[in-house]
Amino acid sequence: MEQSAPMSGTLKIETKDFSAFYGKTQALKNVNFAIREKKITAMIGPSGCGKSTFLRSLNRMNDFIHGFRMEGAALLDGQEIYGASVNPVLLRQRVGMVFQKPNPFQMSIYENVAYGLRIQGVKSSSLVSDIVEKSLRAAALWDEVKDRLKGSAFSLSGGQQQRLCIARALAVEPEVILLDEPASALDPISTARIEELMQDLKDRYTIAIVTHNMQQAARVSDYTAFFLDGTLVEVGETTKIFTNPDDSRTEDYITGRFG
Amino acid sequence: MAEERLPEKGLSLYRQSRNLILGGLTGLAFLVAVTPLLAIIYIAYDRGKDALSLSFITSMPSGFPVGIEGGILNGIAGSLILIVLASLLSVPVGVWAGLYLWDQGHTRLAGVTRLLSDLLLGVPSVIWGVVGFYVFSTNTGWGFHWGFSGLAAGLTLGFIMIPIVTRVTEQALRDVPRSYIEGALALGATRFQVMRDLAIPAAITGIGTGILLGVLNVLGQTAPLVFTNYYNTGIPHSLVGSNGSVGDLAMQIFIYIHEPSKALHVKAMAAALVLTVIVLLLDMGIRLLSWGSRKYARKV
Amino acid sequence: MAAHEHEQGDSLLAHGDHRPPAVAPLSFLAPDLPDNDEAQGSASDLSSSASESDLKRLRRKSHVQVLRSERIFHLTLRLGGLFILLLFATVLGVSLVEAWPSIEKFGWSFLWTSTWNPHRHIFGAWTYLVGTFWVTGIALVFAIPIAILSALFLSDYAPKWLVGGVSTLMEMLAGIPSIVFGAFGIIFVVPLMRDHVEPYLANTLGHHFDFFAGDSMGYGILSAGLVVGIMVIPLVATVTRDSLVMIPRETVEAAYALGSTKAEMVYFVKLPAVVPGIIGSVILGFGRALGETMAVLLLIGNQASVPSSIQDVGYTISSLLANTFTYAVIDPLFSAAEIELGLILLVISLVVNTLGRELLLKLMGGRLAGSVGGG
Numbered sequence: 001m002e003q004s005a006p007m008s009g010t011l012k013i014e015t016k017d018f019s020a021f022y023g024k025t026q027a028l029k030n031v032n033f034a035i036r037e038k039k040i041t042a043m044i045g046p047s048g049c050g051k052s053t054f055l056r057s058l059n060r061m062n063d064f065i066h067g068f069r070m071e072g073a074a075l076l077d078g079q080e081i082y083g084a085s086v087n088p089v090l091l092r093q094r095v096g097m098v099f100q101k102p103n104p105f106q107m108s109i110y111e112n113v114a115y116g117l118r119i120q121g122v123k124s125s126s127l128v129s130d131i132v133e134k135s136l137r138a139a140a141l142w143d144e145v146k147d148r149l150k151g152s153a154f155s156l157s158g159g160q161q162q163r164l165c166i167a168r169a170l171a172v173e174p175e176v177i178l179l180d181e182p183a184s185a186l187d188p189i190s191t192a193r194i195e196e197l198m199q200d201l202k203d204r205y206t207i208a209i210v211t212h213n214m215q216q217a218a219r220v221s222d223y224t225a226f227f228l229d230g231t232l233v234e235v236g237e238t239t240k241i242f243t244n245p246d247d248s249r250t251e252d253y254i255t256g257r258f259g
Numbered sequence: 260m261a262e263e264r265l266p267e268k269g270l271s272l273y274r275q276s277r278n279l280i281l282g283g284l285t286g287l288a289f290l291v292a293v294t295p296l297l298a299i300i301y302i303a304y305d306r307g308k309d310a311l312s313l314s315f316i317t318s319m320p321s322g323f324p325v326g327i328e329g330g331i332l333n334g335i336a337g338s339l340i341l342i343v344l345a346s347l348l349s350v351p352v353g354v355w356a357g358l359y360l361w362d363q364g365h366t367r368l369a370g371v372t373r374l375l376s377d378l379l380l381g382v383p384s385v386i387w388g389v390v391g392f393y394v395f396s397t398n399t400g401w402g403f404h405w406g407f408s409g410l411a412a413g414l415t416l417g418f419i420m421i422p423i424v425t426r427v428t429e430q431a432l433r434d435v436p437r438s439y440i441e442g443a444l445a446l447g448a449t450r451f452q453v454m455r456d457l458a459i460p461a462a463i464t465g466i467g468t469g470i471l472l473g474v475l476n477v478l479g480q481t482a483p484l485v486f487t488n489y490y491n492t493g494i495p496h497s498l499v500g501s502n503g504s505v506g507d508l509a510m511q512i513f514i515y516i517h518e519p520s521k522a523l524h525v526k527a528m529a530a531a532l533v534l535t536v537i538v539l540l541l542d543m544g545i546r547l548l549s550w551g552s553r554k555y556a557r558k559v
Numbered sequence: 560m561a562a563h564e565h566e567q568g569d570s571l572l573a574h575g576d577h578r579p580p581a582v583a584p585l586s587f588l589a590p591d592l593p594d595n596d597e598a599q600g601s602a603s604d605l606s607s608s609a610s611e612s613d614l615k616r617l618r619r620k621s622h623v624q625v626l627r628s629e630r631i632f633h634l635t636l637r638l639g640g641l642f643i644l645l646l647f648a649t650v651l652g653v654s655l656v657e658a659w660p661s662i663e664k665f666g667w668s669f670l671w672t673s674t675w676n677p678h679r680h681i682f683g684a685w686t687y688l689v690g691t692f693w694v695t696g697i698a699l700v701f702a703i704p705i706a707i708l709s710a711l712f713l714s715d716y717a718p719k720w721l722v723g724g725v726s727t728l729m730e731m732l733a734g735i736p737s738i739v740f741g742a743f744g745i746i747f748v749v750p751l752m753r754d755h756v757e758p759y760l761a762n763t764l765g766h767h768f769d770f771f772a773g774d775s776m777g778y779g780i781l782s783a784g785l786v787v788g789i790m791v792i793p794l795v796a797t798v799t800r801d802s803l804v805m806i807p808r809e810t811v812e813a814a815y816a817l818g819s820t821k822a823e824m825v826y827f828v829k830l831p832a833v834v835p836g837i838i839g840s841v842i843l844g845f846g847r848a849l850g851e852t853m854a855v856l857l858l859i860g861n862q863a864s865v866p867s868s869i870q871d872v873g874y875t876i877s878s879l880l881a882n883t884f885t886y887a888v889i890d891p892l893f894s895a896a897e898i899e900l901g902l903i904l905l906v907i908s909l910v911v912n913t914l915g916r917e918l919l920l921k922l923m924g925g926r927l928a929g930s931v932g933g934g
Contacts, residue, residue, distance in 0.1 A: 061441060066365045089629075093447030103442040105457060115456070116446040165442065172446055274820055281822040285716045288708030292796060293725070295789045296732035299743045306746055355639030362636050372640040374913075375647040381843075381912035382650060383850025385877040386905050389884070389898055390653045397888070421646060451632040479736020482852040485881050509738045513853060516742045528746060531739045542731045 009036035012176060012206040013058055013081075013095075017072035020053050022065065027053040029230045030072065035176070035223075040198060040207045042221035042238065044214055046253070050230040051210045055178050057081075058208070059095035060088040076176070093120070096174035100181040102161035104153035104168075109145050112153045112164055116172035131171050139167035140197050159190025166197065170205075177201070179209040183216065195220050214254055218242050226250045300535060307528030315529060325492045326515055327522050331530050333506030336494050337409065338478060340505050344413020344498075345477050349420035350470055356421070357428025357466070361458070362450060364429070373429075379422035388486030391415025396487045408503030409495065412488030416480060420473035427472055431465025432458050468549045475541050479534065481509040490514055508534045654902045661895035669899060675863050677887070682896035684903060689865050690780065690873035691904070694855055695848045697784025697869070698791055702848075703841055706795035713796070714803040715825055726800065733793030741854035744786040749858065752785075753777025757870050773870025778860040780873045786858055787851045795844040802836025802922055803829060836922050842915035846908050852877040876900045 013035040020028040028050045035041045035058075043051040053062065060081065062068040074081040081091060093116075104112050113132045122128055132149075136142040141163045145156070153164055162182060169177055179198075183191040198207055198220050211217050217224050218238060225235035226247075234247045245251045270278075304311075315330040322328030356376065363369045395403045395411030405411045435458050443453045459466075484490075484507055491504040498505070508530060515527035661669065661682060672683020713726050757775035765772035773779075806829055814824040830837075860872025861882055880897055887893040 059445065061445060064441075064444070089447050089449050091447075092445055097441075097445035099438055099441060099445075101438055103436075103438040105439070105442065106461060115443070116448075119443075119446065119448045119452045119456070168442075168446065270820065274823070278820040278822040281711075281825065282716050285708045285712035288705045289712040289717070289725070292705050292709040292792045293729055293732070296729070296735065296793075298747070299732075299735060299739060302743060302747050303739070352639070352642045355636070356643050357639075359636040359638075359640040363633065363640075368637070369640060372643050374916075376643045377916055378909050378912055379643070379647060379650070381846050381850075381908050383852070383877055383901075383904055383908055385850070385852050385880045386650065386654065386901050386908075389657070389880065389901050390650050392884075392888075393653045393657060394649065418646060422643070425643060449629045449632075451629055475734055479734075479738060481736070481738045482877070482881050486884060489885075509736055509853075512738050512742055513857075516745055516857065524746065527742055531742045535735055535739055538734050538736060539731055542734050546727065546731075 009039050011035070012037040012077065013208070014075045014078075015054075015073065016075070018054075018057070018074055019071040020050070020057055020062065021067075021069050021071075023067035027230055028057070028070075031232045033225060033232055033235060035206060035208050037206050038202060038204070039222040040202055040209065040220055041223045041225065042217035043208065043210045043225045043227060044212065044217050044253070045227035045233075047212065049227040051225075051227045052180055054227065055180055055208060055210045056097075058176070058178060059092050059097055061092075061097060063088055093172050094174055095176040095178060096169035096172060097178040097180065098162070098165050098169055098182050101185050102158055102165050104156070104161050104164050107153060108150045109153050109156070109164060110149040113167050113171050116168060120172070132167075135167040135171040136164075138170050138201065139163045140193065140200070141167055157190070159186050159193060162186060162190065162194060163197065166194075170201075174205070176206045176208065179207065181210055181212065184212065191216070214242075226253060228253070300532070303528045303532040303535060307525055307530070307532050310525045310529035311532070316533060319494075320492050320511075324518060324520060324523065326511070326526055327520065331506075331508065331511055331526075331533065333492055333494055334508040334511040334530065335506075335533075337491065337505030337507045338509070340409050340498070341413045341416055341484075341488075341507060342474050342477060344410060345416035345420050346470065346474065348414050348417030349424050349473060352417075353421045353424025353469070353473070354428050354466060356425040357432065357469075358454065360425065360429040361432035362454065376422045376425045380426065384419070384480055384482040385486075387415055387419050388483040391418065391483055391487040405499045406501050406503060407487060407489050408500060409488060409498035409505035410503065411499075412484050412505070412507075413498070415483045415487045416477040419480065419483065420477050423473040423476060424466075424469050427469025428462070428466050431462035431469065434465060435461040464548055464551060468545050471541060471545045471548070475538060475545065478538060478541070479509055481507075481513050484510050508537075650905070654898060654905055658895050658899035658902045660892055661899040664892065665896075665899075669896075670903075673865060675896075677890060677893045680892055682892070682899075684876075684900055686863050686865050687874055687876045687879055687900055688903070690859070691849065691875040691877070693780045693866050693873060694784045694787055694851075694859065694875055695845060697780060698787035698848045698851075699841065699845060701785055701788035702792045702795055702844060706792045706840070706844070707799055707837060709792070709796040710799035710803055711825060711829075713800045715821065715829070726797075729793050730797055733790075733797070737790065737851060737853045740786050740790055741857035744782055744854055744858045748782050748786055749777035751777075752779075752782050757781065761870065770868055771870070773868045775870060776860070776872065778858060779869075779871055780859060780866050781869045783855045783859040783873075783875075786854050787848050790851065790854065791844040791848050794847055795840045798840035798843060798919065799833065799837050802833045802840070802919075805836075805922070806832050835918055839915050839918035839922065842911055842918065846911040846915065849911070850877055850904065850908055852881050856881050876904045 011034045015031050015033045018028060018031040018033070019026060031050075031054060033054075043055065045051045056062045057070060057074060058076075058081065062070075070082060076091070076095065080086065105115060107115065110129075110132055113135050114128050117128050117131060133142060133146075136145065141160060144160060145151075145164075148155075153161065156164060162185075166177075166182075183194050186194065195216065198209070201207060209217075209221065221238045223235065224238040224241040226233045226241065226245075226249075228249055234241065234245055234250045236246075241250060242254055245254065316335060317332055318330035319332050320326040320329040356372070360369055360373055360376075364373070391411060391414070393400070393402055395405050395414055396407055398404050398406060403411070439457060439461065440453055443457050444450075448456070488504050488507065488510070490510045491506045493506070495503055495505055497503050512527050512530045512534065515523040515530065518524075665672065665682060669682065669684050670688070671685050672681070673685035674681045674683050675686060676682070709729070713722055713729075717725060753775055754777075757773065757777065760771045761773060761775055763771075810828060810832065811824060814828040819827070855875050856878035859875060859878055861874055861878060862872040863874050863879075864872065866873045880901055884894070884897055887897045
């Protein structure tokens with residue numbers, strides 16, 4: 001991998017003139033953007049800038065929002081995400097998501113992770129428990145919960161719950177993981193663990209993270225995109241964005257002059 | 260004390276007294292609103308206590324006019340039968356429609372369905388009686404020709420219950436937090452799987468509450484029974500046809516209070532107390548249930 | 560139909576590309592679902608990435624079956640909604656069809672004809688319409704001020720520790736069946752009116768206004784109206800209180816910050832803000848009072864005359880139907896006339912409830928307090 005070359009790596013997700021609307025309000029304006037395979041891409045910007053909308057558009061979670069519509073193109077491995085023959089359910093098995101607030105199901109820890117497999121019709125219990133263990137290990141949660149897998153997911157702390165949600169997403173073997181402010185509801189120690197975890201996962205997964213914490217973006221990501229008022233202002237290598245941005249608005253934002 | 264009243268300083272006597280008067284008025288109005296309701300319970304007890312005993316609810320009415328002796332077992336049994344019949348019809352249909360409104364709630368068809376379901380909530384009970392009469396009871400024309408019978412009345416009450424169950428089911432499903440549902444959708448779950456594995460289990464208490472709410476409403480219905488069942492001093496062997504009428508608590512109160520007999524009035528008040536207590540207990544149960552489910556909703 | 564649903568963005572299934580499916584069974588319901596990975600073609604490669612493991616391929620293949628049933632699932636659910644439409648159509652249809660002979664014979668004049676003579680086959684709604692509106696009017700005149708003030712008490716004046724308990728109490732008492740109110744009316748309200756209130760009214764106001772005069776029988780529109788009023792107070796109060804507590808805290812604090820007394824805050828800030836809520840609750844209360852049957856039947860005296868005094872007896876549409884319908888059915892025109900009365904009541908209820916619903920939906924964003932036709 002040509003780690004050092006600017007904007008290197010295979011394009012995993014690409015958008016072309018992507019616009020999104022909620023009813024009459026335009027939330028995204030002609031976004032041209034690329035997420036590279038097995039890299040961490042961070043999206044930053046003030047609240048309401050469209051970064052979450054953009055993230056949710058990539059696995060079509062916005063389909064459930066009444067009045068949502070899009071224009072332009074979003075591609076996953078060169079295939080139209082919003083193509084006529086694409087089944088969003090299958091799409092979401094490839095592009096997983098972790099949300100702002102931990103949202104474990106009212107089930108045991110084990111069943112939370114196994115749920116994604118069960119809904120896909122995996123019957124073999126040995127296979128399921130293999131994957132559950134693998135996923136929990138990958139989410140750095142295994143050692144903490146291995147003795148109480150049958151316990152309720154709600155008995156876990158907030159940070160553990162969020163890692164459980166990550167394990168749950170990993171269990172269905174997605175190719176891309178979208179993280180929508182995954183640490184915003186967590187304490188600093190839990191946040192640090194999630195950030196470590198992202199570095200571990202980066203070898204195998206393409207990761208896109210929305211965050212309003214600029215330090216976090218600077219710490220974890222390879223690339224950073226800055227959104228403002230529904231437009232993509234600037235995207236580039238994280239070091240460049242945070243040290244020498246091209247656009248003055250980016251500089252204003254990262255230096256704390258607004259937002 | 261003086262410091263605490265500082266903000267009030269400089270208030271004219273007029274403003275102060277106006278403040279006190281409005282406060283007093285609201286309290287008084289509340290008393291006026293609640294007193295009659297409490298008085299009903301007290302008066303039902305006071306006027307009916309001579310008839311109250313355990314055997315009042317465990318024995319059939321007897322004497323002449325019927326009911327002057329004995330109890331209200333026929334009414335209790337009949338009300339139970341009617342509730343079961345009404346639930347058999349309304350629970351599957353109402354839950355089904357509620358699931359539909361949850362799943363496809365944004366479509367225009369669902370919007371119309373929701374409006375009509377809400378409007379059905381406000382249909383006067385005599386209209387339900389007329390509808391039940393023509394659909395189930397009448398022996399001429401179209402319809403089921405079941406006569407004045409428990410089945411006809413039970414299903415008519417079921418009609419009344421359907422929109423209640425529908426509305427509460429939809430609401431209970433909507434109360435399941437969006438984030439919870441999205442968690443499953445993001446894993447690639449289908450809407451059906453989300454409904455089966457997450458939404459229904461999370462909403463089940465709410466749905467149960469809705470069913471009980473429907474039962475609560477139907478329990479006191481009298482007018483529809485006048486059109487579809489009337490009354491039976493015994494417990495019928497069949498729920499259809501000319502001997503198919505059932506007793507019913509509300510109907511029993513109506514008939515007893517309508518008679519110019521002081522003794523029957525005592526029985527009527529005792530029966531009214533029994534019905535009220537049942538209704539209030541059911542109501543309390545519903546509140547406990549929904550309180551529990553709200554607590555649960557906060558957790559997820 | 561399927562396309563329409565997808566437009567709403569509410570379904571999980573994407574628009575079908577309508578290629579003929581390779582295997583026939585069930586696929587007409589799911590034209591957008593491939594039957595196997597090979598048949599998908601390049602356009603839908605999203606579900607068969609080259610890099611996926613055998614395990615993944617296996618899982619996704621089995622998942623296709625689930626997806627196919629998803630289509631059936633949506634259609635099946637829609638049947639549930641159909642029941643509601645059917646039920647509504649039944650209610651309206653039965654009323655219209657069975658009332659038709661009367662509608663046809665009397666036309667619009669049915670509304671203002673005050674004769675009701677089964678023997679001569681002349682039927683008119685006027686007496687019952689007037690009776691219905693009298694009872695509803697008395698009920699609302701009594702209930703509205705008390706209900707609004709009670710709502711204010713619950714939202715602003717009652718001590719915090721008391722609010723939960725007493726408002727629950729009021730809501731619970733609202734569930735007491737209509738027939739119990741009726742029995743209470745006969746046992747308590749009628750004697751009270753006959754022996755005390757009505758003679759007093761006749762001897763004071765009655766001397767000056769015929770409206771209050773009368774022979775103080777106890778039974779009549781006053782007793783019926785008052786009892787119905789007691790019944791609708793909790794409904795009106797609860798809905799009003801719900802809209803009162805939705806006023807943003809900032810608005811209230813702004814009023815206090817300007818030095819308002821509590822009364823001034825309530826009068827100048829809260830009440831104007833909840834006017835739509837009050838109107839909505841009154842409309843719902845009106846609808847509820849209108850259809851009230853058993854309590855009225857027991858208390859109004861059931862005499863087909865147009866009341867001219869508050870002490871007069873009368874008849875309402877619902878009490879007439881409950882009282883006489885079962886023998887009216889012997890005569891087709893008689894029963895049709897009664898059902899036409901019911902139809903009028905139904906139409907008014909539907910209009911009133913639509914209005915109240917729209918108002919309150921706008922106000923409360925989806926949650927509507929229950930209003931169920933009284934028994």
